[in-house]
Amino acid sequence: xxPSQKKYSNYxxxxxxxxxxxxxxxxxxxxxxxxxxxxxxxxKRIRPLLVxxxxxxxxxxxxxxxxxxxxxxxxxxxxxVHDDIMDNAAARRGRPTVHTKWDSNVAILTxxxxxxxxxxxxxxxxxxxxxHVADLFTEGVIxxxxxxxxxxxxxxxxxxxxxxxxxxxxxxxxxxVSVSSEIGAVIGNGSAKDIRTLRQYGExxxxxxxxxxxxxxxxxxxxxxxxxxxxxxVEGKKTYLLLKALECAAGKDRQMLLSVIKNxxxxxxxxxxxxxxxxxxxxxxxxKVTIERDxxxxxxxLKKLPATPARAMLYWLSDMLLNRHF
Amino acid sequence: xxPSQKKYSNYxxxxxxxxxxxxxxxxxxxxxxxxxxxxxxxxKRIRPLLVxxxxxxxxxxxxxxxxxxxxxxxxxxxxxVHDDIMDNAAARRGRPTVHTKWDSNVAILTxxxxxxxxxxxxxxxxxxxxxHVADLFTEGVIxxxxxxxxxxxxxxxxxxxxxxxxxxxxxxxxxxVSVSSEIGAVIGNGSAKDIRTLRQYGExxxxxxxxxxxxxxxxxxxxxxxxxxxxxxVEGKKTYLLLKALECAAGKDRQMLLSVIKNxxxxxxxxxxxxxxxxxxxxxxxxKVTIERDxxxxxxxLKKLPATPARAMLYWLSDMLLNRHF
Numbered sequence: 001x002x003p004s005q006k007k008y009s010n011y012x013x014x015x016x017x018x019x020x021x022x023x024x025x026x027x028x029x030x031x032x033x034x035x036x037x038x039x040x041x042x043x044k045r046i047r048p049l050l051v052x053x054x055x056x057x058x059x060x061x062x063x064x065x066x067x068x069x070x071x072x073x074x075x076x077x078x079x080x081v082h083d084d085i086m087d088n089a090a091a092r093r094g095r096p097t098v099h100t101k102w103d104s105n106v107a108i109l110t111x112x113x114x115x116x117x118x119x120x121x122x123x124x125x126x127x128x129x130x131x132h133v134a135d136l137f138t139e140g141v142i143x144x145x146x147x148x149x150x151x152x153x154x155x156x157x158x159x160x161x162x163x164x165x166x167x168x169x170x171x172x173x174x175x176x177v178s179v180s181s182e183i184g185a186v187i188g189n190g191s192a193k194d195i196r197t198l199r200q201y202g203e204x205x206x207x208x209x210x211x212x213x214x215x216x217x218x219x220x221x222x223x224x225x226x227x228x229x230x231x232x233x234v235e236g237k238k239t240y241l242l243l244k245a246l247e248c249a250a251g252k253d254r255q256m257l258l259s260v261i262k263n264x265x266x267x268x269x270x271x272x273x274x275x276x277x278x279x280x281x282x283x284x285x286x287x288k289v290t291i292e293r294d295x296x297x298x299x300x301x302l303k304k305l306p307a308t309p310a311r312a313m314l315y316w317l318s319d320m321l322l323n324r325h326f
Numbered sequence: 327x328x329p330s331q332k333k334y335s336n337y338x339x340x341x342x343x344x345x346x347x348x349x350x351x352x353x354x355x356x357x358x359x360x361x362x363x364x365x366x367x368x369x370k371r372i373r374p375l376l377v378x379x380x381x382x383x384x385x386x387x388x389x390x391x392x393x394x395x396x397x398x399x400x401x402x403x404x405x406x407v408h409d410d411i412m413d414n415a416a417a418r419r420g421r422p423t424v425h426t427k428w429d430s431n432v433a434i435l436t437x438x439x440x441x442x443x444x445x446x447x448x449x450x451x452x453x454x455x456x457x458h459v460a461d462l463f464t465e466g467v468i469x470x471x472x473x474x475x476x477x478x479x480x481x482x483x484x485x486x487x488x489x490x491x492x493x494x495x496x497x498x499x500x501x502x503v504s505v506s507s508e509i510g511a512v513i514g515n516g517s518a519k520d521i522r523t524l525r526q527y528g529e530x531x532x533x534x535x536x537x538x539x540x541x542x543x544x545x546x547x548x549x550x551x552x553x554x555x556x557x558x559x560v561e562g563k564k565t566y567l568l569l570k571a572l573e574c575a576a577g578k579d580r581q582m583l584l585s586v587i588k589n590x591x592x593x594x595x596x597x598x599x600x601x602x603x604x605x606x607x608x609x610x611x612x613x614k615v616t617i618e619r620d621x622x623x624x625x626x627x628l629k630k631l632p633a634t635p636a637r638a639m640l641y642w643l644s645d646m647l648l649n650r651h652f
Contacts, residue, residue, distance in 0.1 A: 031475035082438060086431040105412040108434055109475055112408060115441055116467035123461050131456045135449050141442035149357035149435055 004316040008049065011062065015048045018070045022117060034098045034110040035117070038077050041093045046209075047176060048073045049317065051184040054198045056310030060188025064126070068133060068187055071122035072180050075137070078114035079144050079176075081107055086152060094226070115141070127187050136186065140179035147172025154238055158261050162243040169210045169240075170203070177206030197304045204298035205318055208291045212321065214239035215287045218275050230271030236264040240290075242274075245283035253277045295322045330642040334375065337388065341374045344396045348443060360424045360436040361443070364403050367419045372535075373502060374399045375643065377510040380524045382636030386514025390452070394459060394513055397448035398506050401463070404440035405470050405502075407433055412478060420552075441467070453513050462512065466505035473498025480564055484587050488569040495536045495566075496529070503532030523630045530624035531644055534617045538647065540565035541613050544601050556597030562590040566616075568600075571609035579603045621648045 001009070019039045023032050048069030055065035083089070084097040085107050091097060099107035122137055123130065150168040154160045181202035185195040216225060217232040218241060232239050238261070246257050256277060260266045266274070278284045295318050302318075305311050327335070345365045349358050374395030381391035409415075410423040411433050417423060425433035448463055449456065476494040480486045507528035511521040542551060543558040544567060558565050564587070572583050582603060586592045592600070604610045621644050628644075631637050 028472055028475040028479060030479050031472060082434055085434060104430075105478055108408055108411060108437075109471055109478070111434075111438070112441070113468060113471040113475075115438070116464050116471065119445070119460070119464045120468065123457055123464060131449055134445070134456075134460055138442050138445045138449060142439060142446065145435055145439040145442065146354055146357060149354040149439075152431055152435070153354060153356050 004313060007313060008316075008320075011049050011052055012045045014052075014062070014066060015045045015069055015073060016042075018066065018121075019073065022070065022074070022121065030102070030106055031109060031113055034102055034106055035113055037101070038081055038098060038110065038114065039074065041077075041095060043073075043077075043093065045073060046317070046321075047076055047180040050177065050180040050202060051187075053310045053313050053317070054181040054184025054190075054202075055188035056184075057198065057305050057308060057314060058185050058188040058190030058194045060184075060190075065184050065187045067121050067124040068137075068183050069180075071118045071125075071137065072140075072176065072183070074114055074118035074121065075141065075144075076176060078111045078118065079148070081111040081114065083148060085111075086148070125187060127189075129186050129189075133183055133186055136179055136183050140176050143171040143175040147175065155264075158258075160238050160243060162240070162247060165238060165240065165243050166207075170207065173210045174203055174206035177209065178202030194305060197301050201298045201301045201314065201318075204294045204301070205321055208294040208298070208318075209321055211240045211287055211291050211294075212324065214241055215284070215291070216324075217241075218278060218284070228268075230268065230275065233260065233271050233274045234265055234268055236260050236266065240287055241278050241283045244286055245278050245281040248281040248283065249277060253280065291322065295319075330639060333639060334642075334646075337375050337378055338371045340378075340388070340392060341371045341395055341399060342368075344392065344447075345399065348396065348400070348447065356428070356432055357435060357439055360428055360432055361439055363427070364407055364424060364436065364440065365400065367403075367421060369399075369403075369419065371399060372643070372647075373402055373506040376503065376506040376528060377513075379636045379639050379643070380507040380510025380516075380528075381514035382510075383524065383631050383634060383640060384511050384514040384516030384520045385632075386510075386516075391510050391513045393447050393450045394463075394509050395506075397444045397463065398466075398502065398509070400440055400444035400447065401467065401470075402502060404437045404444065405474070407437040407440065409474060411437075412474070451513060453515075455512050455515075459509055459512055462505055462509050466502050469497040469501040473501065481590075484584075486564050486569060488566070488573060491564060491566065491569050492533075496533065499536045500529055500532035503535065504528030520631060523627050527624045527627045527640070530620045530627070531647055534620035534624070534644075535647055537566045537613055537617050537620075538650065540567055541610070541617070542650075544604060544610070554594075556594065556601065559586065559597050559600045560591050560594055562586050562592065566613055567604050567609045570612055571604050571607040574607040574609065575603055579606065617648065621645075 022039060023036045025032055051069035051072055052062040052065045056062055080092060081098050084092060085099045085104055089097050090100050098110055122134065125133060127133060147168055151172055154168060178199050182195060182199040185198040214232065217239065218230060220229060222229050242257060242260065249257055256273060260274065298318050299315060302311055302314055348365060349362045351358055377395035377398055378388040378391045382388055406418060407424050410418060411425045411430055415423050416426050424436055448460065451459060453459060473494055477498055480494060504525050508521060508525040511524040540558065543565065544556060546555060548555050568583060568586065575583055582599060586600065624644050625641060628637055628640055
């Protein structure tokens, strides 16, 4: 383990320990058992890490931002629980989803309670800027809902453009990442300029993270990835790759991609063919370049911040996200 | 219209006007159309009225508390949207429910967005006690979720006691009413004593309101009530009346009530018979006395507050709730 990995693991433990203690009540069990189940599921805890690092990067401490960090992670988990219902997803992180293990009603209510639990821990943050912090958090919730609404509508549309997709992921995934770094900077009492820098850093790595997700579905090593390659293609998901390839593809390639969209997916046998189209049209290359460019921009923004161990960890974080295989 | 009714109508208009303007964005339409549809549905707006009156009763102004009042109403509407999914309810206030007019996914997401919209308007409240206000609001959300969780579990249990029912409705319905008066008092900068008085007032009228709801299902005039009498009996809902009657009924009466519970309802033909059991066991009389006692206690609490026009309106409100037929 490198010193940075060790540090990351320490931050992660801080968050995991809080999450384990967060749900104090046992009753009603139909609410708090699934809530605890969700919070116990693990995860990379990237968002809370960002909250704490951003706070430190502007002169605050990680502990100061811990409640907000936990709140963001709980909020993220709320979105997973409700999204899984809407997406009919049977499993997440190798375990049955809440609506599968219990039922949809339980999952709806568990998600609702998690939102409130998130606000409860957020509001424990000791800062004169608590109203500002709560405002940012709330705008995060709203945009995540907007992003998910677009995502669901896009499933039934055949003419989604790459631009529309970028707006959607900026809301659905990007916003909560940028809110994380922004809230951390506010709690750390950063200057308006530092707060803006860290929000922009979050926007960039959030976007890169999502495109990377789309890319990994096609190029990852199946063993490290933990799920079959090409799942997005089989499901007909309108990913960065599919929409980018569609901008450039012609003839039979174009017909193939359109058929994936029209039939809301394709057989696993066609994954290789679609992947070839992604290569041929340059979609794969463009995705890689876009991710690298976003990460480079994000990294370059960090130069505006004072050189601190937290900033070094933010460099490490963008690098880690760029090179992740999972 | 009496002067009090006129005043009530003015307060209601304040809230309705804000609700009409609350959703400014149009896109994504799949999120904001149903959200607007919900907020346009009308309603008695009792909770926001309470927020404003409580604020005035401790020396504040209604306008000061308007954002919080609107927030509570939006939060209430969120609970209706999600509860309607869980209860498979096809109609509310004479219109199709969101999940019926659109679908469950839209309804889940609309409810989620309404929670965030509620926090957004709440956080606009100008008060140094904003963190306290947001805390109370958040505890409200959590208890409403707990109450709904109990309610859903109770549907499948045959041995729910009246005491358990009282805990459930205190959370599911009572809490948001008491949070309304409590938040109003905090925003109006009331003393700790005044805040407690107004919270207790809210708890009492919230409980009376729910028992009244259960009572009206059996004794209301069908025309004024707007829905068929005995609906709760037909659906086998474990109401105050059913659980109270079960405490006292014996022989065939007891068997009849148990069969309603066992079969999760009964035919409309049996409504008269069950109603007779409610009378014979004294359940009806006890319900009426309980409501009157709660309202009397609530009214008596108000004596602790200075004599103001707002206090007069709170007297009027408890009286109106006691004598309502809808």
